[in-house]
Amino acid sequence: MTTTTLLALILILAAAGWILGRRRALAMVEGDQRQLHSLPNYYGWQVAIFVMVPAFALLALWLAIQPFAVNMGISDMIPEERVAQAGSRALVMADVRRLAGGLDTAQAAGVLTAEEARGLSVEANDIRDRLAQAGVALGSAVDAVTLRAAQRYRQLAGWGDLARNIAVIVVAVAGFALAFRAIAPAFRARNTVERAVRYLLIFAAFIAVLTTVGIFLSLIFNTVKFLGLYPAEDFFLGLNWNPSFSGRGGGSELGILPLLWGTLYISFVALVVAVPIGLMAAIYLAEYASKKVRTYAKPALEILAGIPTIVYGLFALVTVGPLLVDVFGRGGLLGVNWMQGGTAVMTAGLVMGIMLIPFVSSLSDDIINSVPQSMRDGSLGIGATHSETVRQVVMPAALPGIVGAVLLAASRAIGETMIVVLGAGAAARLSLNPFDAMTTVTAKIVSQLTGDSDFSSPEALVAFALGITLFVITLGLNVFALYIVRRYREQYE
Template sequence: MPFSFLLLVLAGLAVISYRFGTARARAVAPGRQSQLHSRPMYHGLYAAMWCGVPALLIATLWVAFQPLLVKGLVMGGLPDAYQALPEARLNLVWNDIRNLAIGDVVRAQPAPEIQAAADTFHRLYAIGNSALALLCLVLAIAGASFALRRVSLTLRARNQVEKVITVFLIASSMVAILTTVGIVLSLLFESLRFFTKVPPLEFLFGLHWSPQTALRADQVGSSGSFGAVPLFTGTLLISLIAMCVAVPVGLMSAIYMSEYAHRKFRAIAKPMLEILAGIPTVVYGFFAALTVAPFIRRFGEGMGLSVASESALAAGLVMGVMIIPFVSSISDDVINAVPQAMRDGAYALGATKSETIRNVIVPAALPGIVGGVLLAVSRAIGETMIVVMAAGLAANLTFNPLDAVTTVTVQIVTLLTGDQEFDSAKTLAAFALGLVLFCVTLALNVFALHVVRKYREQYE
């Protein structure tokens, strides 16, 4: 029985147990449902859970461990000649067996012992699948009948169901947390491998970035150097330019939207502004590379400046435009959350509208605005596509916005795209860069959330 079909059958059984559960609960207390501890629906859910959950758990475990078990059995059954093979060769043999069993493309003439192993493989899988199906069905039916037998006036079915739902909710929230932990750990271990090849101090404070390493011992001049400071300064420069665009524009537009704009205008303009956030970054990227960068270049040449065709300025400006909605949307919400009483208080003292905004509303909203800006900064630091397309790849250590620079994210992309071996310093450097990036944005986010929370405490 295929696994999907088994799931379908289990779902069907669960639905049936639900029906039986509700019916039975009603039958236990005919016409006097109020005497039931839990409503019939909960008895139904209780039965459905007993029917579905254990069977599903067993099925999941089985599917997870069956390949390992089968592999062990099949390989153990191979003649000693094969057993003596080194690890890598053994894996090739295993691949042959599996391909043969599944009916995939195989080498022309399989050896008889391989053929035998493939047969065993096939047989084990067939047995395993049937056993699984049988076990699941038995478990489902046993669970359901156990639950149905327990249906009574006093059964606390609701509490049990709620408990299971709570567990399910916890599990759901754990998914995100565990994923984060997993990502951090993988970053950490790969970075540690990198730091055995390149000392951390050299990585963090070195001034020269040229990650080309020699593939063969006889290659010349490609020892590679991993001083990441040019990348940090590039990231910093571009983020700085972006914030110089996004913070004033975003804040001003937020103030206009929340304090001055007519309600009808706001209803149209605010969603339009937020569309900016919905444009794919790659579109911003080619906008920056094909429209803004040449424009800046021409403009700069007109003024007698030498501008690189891929400049930090172009990338920074477009990135600034991209994060305007972050700043303006959060600022707008925060400004709106400043109680009307604050405005009334200032107006009643004879403050003008702009005095009220400057002296009362913005200071009161400042923690929230700062929080929004910090979130925008972490977005700017992590942004990749625009800089890949518009800022260039040259790791120049410069603060001149008209030069080409490169950022941490761009280097990660270039280090990891294409065919790479994952044990050279070159590729491992990407993980170390990722770790640095992660730490910086994490710190910014934590700080931003802290600031926002502090603000919330003030008014609610």
């Protein structure tokens, strides 16, 4: 039984519990629900919750623990000679899991019989051909050790899946029976359901916080490991970025300053584009636009926020870049030679600015609308015009919130990846020319973790150091922005 089938079975049992629990409660009072402590639906939900929550919790815990238990069960089968040959035990285990999955695929395709897949009677030099017939590609040679480990892996995984299915079904049925038996006219089903929902909400909030903490700790641990292999002074103060993986020539220069400069430069250009346009659009929509115009203009403007960033990147690569070259490149309309290629700071900055317009506009529009109407009325009452009221009363009052909106947009720009990868280039340099190709921290995180990377090398671990640096910068901007917005709301709400 697959996990999907098991989930469906639990949901069906929960639905049946809801129907039967509701019917049992009504049957006990002969249809007069006034004699029940709670509404009939609460009795149904009580049974459904007792079915779903324990079963889903056990299933999630089992799915998290089983892979580790299976790996521990077969890890001792891998001799040290095989580990040394592959480079690490993790790589051998990856081959074992891939081969085990390939055996399942080959059995389903009819290339291997169930007895052959279970007993691995096929010779090691023949298994690759059999798997190739089933469309399974293996990354390394298949030997007798890997075959035996794969067979054991399939066996343990099968036993684990069977035990999981039995345990989850038993827990679901037991929950059904306990909740169904507890139904009585005086039973406080509403209290039980509301308490369970409250605990579920607390658990959801805890998972969200725990996920954030886990991400931060993973960055911290790998950054500490990186700084143990590469000098921190060279990383934070280095002016050159030139990674060179083992076997590809020379040592690596991993200075972050060129990447930070490219990140901040492109973000600055994006904000120069987004802030004036977004702010003016927000002022018009909040203060001057009619209700009919606002009804259509605001959603149309916010469509820009729903466009995938990869589409913006393609727009920068295919349209904006060549257009800028036609204007600022050799033989262009201005007759200058400022821009050598379509990928540049200006290309990525302009397109990113377009992407940020709805962020600035929507947040600023909401902030301007939250300024008390009494302030506008007072200004108009002493003879000021509408424009003077907007310029001298509304905007100063909304300024702290607008600054917070701009900072939130800046943190969004700093974390952007796809537009930079396609529109700004890959050169890490310190330059003031906005028509030069540059790169950012996010783009280099992608490049350092793409391909066959040895995660024990500084060239791969540096991605985590880049990530924690970017995390601290964006976290600081977000905290500062929320602080400003909170002060503004406390003042006027």
